[in-house]
Amino acid sequence: MVHELALVETECIGSGTRVWAFAHVCAGARIGKNCNLGDHSYVEHGATLGDGVTLKNGVCVWEGVTLEDGVFVGPNAVFTNDLTPRSPRLPSAKLRYSSKNWLVPTRVREGASIGANATIICGVTVGEYAFIGAGAVVTKDVAPHALVIGVPAKQVGWVCFCGRKLAEQNGGFWCEDCGEMEEKC
Secondary structure: OOOOEEOOOOOOOOOEEEEEEEEEOOOEEEEEEEEEEEEOOOOOOOOOOOOOOOOOOOOOOOOOOOOOOOOEEEOEEOOOOOOOOOOOOHHOOOOOHHOOOOOOOOOOOOOOOOOOOOOEOOOEEEOOOEEOOOOOOOOOOEEOEEEEEEEEEEEEEEEEOOOOOOEEEEOOEOOOOOOOEEEEO
């Protein structure tokens, strides 16, 4: 389903994906099946979204960013793809942008969640089922199932597959919500 006020320029979009009003998906972007792209989201050429990805309103996914299956990105979360950006229109930056050497890839692994207004600095990997708190600024890799918050983001716990914070018990971790027990994350 593509809303009549959305702009979809790619043919690489999976079945069951919904693209809402004022979203823009560029040619060369790859979108999986059963995704949901909220109002005013933007997916640039060279960005990849797996199956079942949710982009809430106002999220921009730039070239070099890969969101694996089941990733959730909250409203207005920010990705970057250049550690030392300059306007490519500056004469002094022409040589820098004559190749893709400036591009720094970012990967968000399966099932991870990124809270509203969080910033993901390029070059990091967010592990499977990790949880990035709202407003956090992620400057380094995040372990699978880690819960990180703050500026810069720091780990404050572990989360279950269901998204709840895990409680430590007998050398392992236990989810009080769904009853899952993890020996280690």
